[in-house]
Amino acid sequence: GAGVSQSPSNKVTEKGKDVELRCDPISGHTALYWYRQSLGQGLEFLIYFQGNSAPDKSGLPSDRFSAERTGGSVSTLTIQRTQQEDSAVYLCASSLASGGVDEQFFGPGTRLTVL
Amino acid sequence: QKEVEQNSGPLSVPEGAIASLNCTYSDRGSQSFFWYRQYSGKSPELIMFIYSNGDKEDGRFTAQLNKASQYVSLLIRDSQPSDSATYLCAVKSQAGTALIFGKGTTLSVSS
Numbered sequence: 266g267a268g269v270s271q272s273p274s275n276k277v278t279e280k281g282k283d284v285e286l287r288c289d290p291i292s293g294h295t296a297l298y299w300y301r302q303s304l305g306q307g308l309e310f311l312i313y314f315q316g317n318s319a320p321d322k323s324g325l326p327s328d329r330f331s332a333e334r335t336g337g338s339v340s341t342l343t344i345q346r347t348q349q350e351d352s353a354v355y356l357c358a359s360s361l362a363s364g365g366v367d368e369q370f371f372g373p374g375t376r377l378t379v380l
Numbered sequence: 381q382k383e384v385e386q387n388s389g390p391l392s393v394p395e396g397a398i399a400s401l402n403c404t405y406s407d408r409g410s411q412s413f414f415w416y417r418q419y420s421g422k423s424p425e426l427i428m429f430i431y432s433n434g435d436k437e438d439g440r441f442t443a444q445l446n447k448a449s450q451y452v453s454l455l456i457r458d459s460q461p462s463d464s465a466t467y468l469c470a471v472k473s474q475a476g477t478a479l480i481f482g483k484g485t486t487l488s489v490s491s
Contacts, residue, residue, distance in 0.1 A: 298478055307384075307468065307483035308424070321477065356423055366412050366431055367472070369479060371423040 267291070269372030271357050277378045278347055286342045286375045290359030297340050298360075298369060299332060303353040311355075314340060315362055347379045382407040384471050386482035395491045399456040403469030403482055406450070412472040413445055413452045414479065419465045427467075428454065459489045 270289040278284050290297050299311040310324035314334040325331070329347075334340040344351055354376050358369040383406040393399045401415075412431045416424035430436045430443040430452065442455040452471075456463055466486045470479040 296477070300478075300481075305483075308470075308479075308481040310478040310480070313478050315477065324478065362477075366429050367477075368414070368426055368429060370426065371416075374423050 269357055269359050269370055271355075271372040271375050273375060274373065275376045275378075277380065279380050280349060281346055283343065283345045284347055284377065286344075286355050286377070288340045288342070288357030288359075288372060290338065290340070290357070291370060294359035294361055294370075295337065296360045296362035296367070296369075297334060298358045299340070299342050300356045300358065301353040302356060302374075308356065311342070344377075347377075349379045352377055352379045382410075382471075382473060382480050384469055384480050384482040386467075386469050386485045388483060389486040390488050391485055392488045392490065393459050395459060395461060395489055397459050397489075399459045399463065399487055399489070401454040401456070401467050401469075401485050401487065403452045403454075404450055405452070405469075405471045405480075407471065407473050407480075408447075408450060410450075410471045410473050413443070414470040414472070415441075415443060415454045416468040416470060416481075417463075417465045418468055418484065424468055456487075459487075461489050461491045463487060464489050 297314045300308040313321040329345045332342045354374045356374045357372045360369045418424045444453045466484040468484045469482040
């Protein structure tokens with residue numbers, strides 16, 4: 266079946282502009298996660314959605330970052346007033362969240378470059 | 381601060397050898413442990429997970445978990461050049477739901 270999809274694959278923007286990144290999870294997966302990976306760094310958790318529960322926003326680095334998930338499926342990560350330090354690969358993952366091990370599967374990522 | 385530590389490498393092994401990748405974690409309450417493989421410019425790909433002490437084998441891969449020592453490892457037998465990648469160790473805590481990742485170990489398998 267189809268995996269996690271993300272768009273755009275690459276985004277170049279100017280400092281101060283807003284950007285929106287989209288994630289389409291695997292069909293039937295109720296949990297959705299956003300991570301980012303900066304050059305030479307590990308994956309950093311940003312935000313987590315599970316069904317209709319309030320999202321876990323504990324990883325968002327500043328109030329310029331926000332995310333929503335509509336209809337329990339597609340999610341959009343918005344970064345306002347982008348800064349150069351926001352340049353990274355933004356990865357989305359989804360899982361069944363059925364209890365137990367709960368394996369997360371990643372999308373191809375969006376490479377964001379802030380000039 | 382929950383942490384996952386890995387040697388950054390590079391770990392270099394000849395083709396056919398066993399590659400051993402190690403990971404330690406700080407949260408004693410962690411319950412599930414994952415190994416992801418990431419090729420350059422690509423997203424992480426799940427290789428294995430383990431949640432019970434001991435060994436878990438899947439083909440050429442064996443994951444080992446020792447909760448008392450807060451240590452998890454991945455062994456790759458008969459290493460191939462196609463195994464050359466960065467291997468990410470990830471831990472899921474008892475209280476949280478997001479994975480906590482190490483920075484990864486770069487493996488290079490020479491032919």
